[in-house]
Each structure stands twice: as C-alpha cells, then as structure tokens.
Amino acid sequence: MKTIPTITLNNGVDMPRIGYGVFQVPDAESEQAVTAALAAGYRSIDTAAVYGNEAGVGRALAASGLPREELFITSKAWIADLGFDETLAAYQASLEKLGLEYLDLYLIHWPAPATGLYLESWRALEALLAAGKVRAIGVSNFLPEHLQRILDVGNTVPAVNQVELHPALQQHDIQAFNAAHGIVTEAWSPLAQGAVLGEPAVTDIAVAHGRTPAQVILRWHLQQDRVVIPKSVTPARIAENLDILDFELAEDELAALDALERDGRTGPHPADFTG
Secondary structure, X not given: OOOXXXXXXXXXXXXXXXXXXXXXXXXXXXXXXXXHHHHHOOOEEEOOHHHOOHHHHHXXXXXXXXXXXXXXXXXXXXXXXXXXXXXHHHHHHHHHHHOOOOEEEEEEOOOOHHHOOHHHHHHHHHHHHHOOOEEEEEEEOOOHHHHHHHHHHOOOOOOEEEEEOEOOXXXXXXXXXXXXXXXXXXXXXXOHHHOOOOOHHHHHHHHHHOOOHHHHHHHHHHHOOOEEOOOOOOHHHHHHHHOOOOOOOOHHHHHHHHOOOOOOOOOOOOOOOOO
C-alpha cells in the first residue's frame, strides 16, 4: 500500500495530498467507486451535499472496516444552505447521510456573493470547529476578495480553498493569496475534465516518463504543493491516478505545463454563480 504524502493545514491537521473526488458520481454508483478508491489506497474522500451521493459514500466507508482515524472526509454546504442556522442544519444532514460522528474538513461550496450570506455560514463553520464537530474548516471557489472579507471579520483563517485549477486555468492570483495567508490550495477538476490530456506538451512528457497524460498533470500539481482530488469511476484509472509518487518532472517540464494557461475555465465563475 502506498504512503500518500500529507500537507499540514494551518491548524496542525494533516491532510492527504491526493484524494478521491465523487463529483457527478450517482449515489447508486458511489459506494462501488469509493470502495475501489479505498482498495487502491486512497484515504481522503471529497463529497458535497449537492452531489447527492453522501449516503453511498457513507456505505462504502462503513463497509471498508477502516479505522475512522485513517480516513479524511470532506463535505460542503451548498448555496441554498448559506446562512448561520441553515449551514448548521446542512452540516448535520451531511453527517447523518455519511454515517459519521465528525468530518475532517467542511467547506462553504460557493461564496454566492449576491446572497450576502457566506459570512454567516463562516460563523457557523467556526462554531462547528469550536464544538469539535469538524477538524478543519475552509471554503471552495472563493476569490481573494471573498477570502479577505472572512479574514477581516472572522476569527479563523480558512484552512483550505478548493478551486478549479489545472494547466489551462492556473488561478495565480488565488494561489498567491492563499499562500500569503497560510491557506492550502486544493484543485478540483485537476485534469480539466480531460480537456488538456491531448496537449502535445502533456503527451510528450508522458511518453518521456512512460506515464499517462493524467499522471503527468497530477504530478505537476503535486510538485507545486497543491492538494488534488481526481475523479474516475474506472478502478484501473482510480489506481493509476494515485500512482504518481515514484517519478518527478524536471523544471523545464513543469514550465511547459505552466505555459498551457489560457483562462480555460470549465465551471462557473465564482463572482456571479448563484446555483
């Protein structure tokens, strides 16, 4: 079994650098997919209320027989649950679906700034943290201006900011802000939903190392201190995405992947997304 490297969050909690994401995995398939991920060696599972598969994830966790302390489970509060009481209720609902007594990381899924409610949700996350119901709290899809408001009025610096990030969309401003404030950058859609796998820069490096294009991109993320949560429902690819610990990209190869930036966003823009 591979030893997955970890990163220490700003409150001292260790988080695996490679996790398994279940975005767009139907609940009926999520138990089998998470079971395959756990068998491959993943211990970090990333889900969210809006994915509709927390129950399936929970079934896989329960069936695995793995000690709870070996797992790192993340979920997220959806836009419809922004607000202090609403977020507390959403957390409890996620916990019950997952069949867990606590989460390792809980995130506000989107800032939805037009609602004006994410600061109230942040207060709720701080209350959950203080009560020991979650080990670390953070955000997802937050721009620097949203993070700054939390820093200005909150009592806790987010441990993680999970954003869309891949060679075609590198979000340098967000990465810089995160780094300056001790916030870990976690990449969702780290492979751009496959949109960059055929780029010559990627395929040439893959051939040179005897690796797949996906492995090359995930290694690029890892060498730049990000957390990644690749998703696949194919057991062979699930295992393949974890098999990135025994090779290293050279500086010129990292630079070639850096040069693929083209503002190639695949998801909504956080400034105006309201669900």
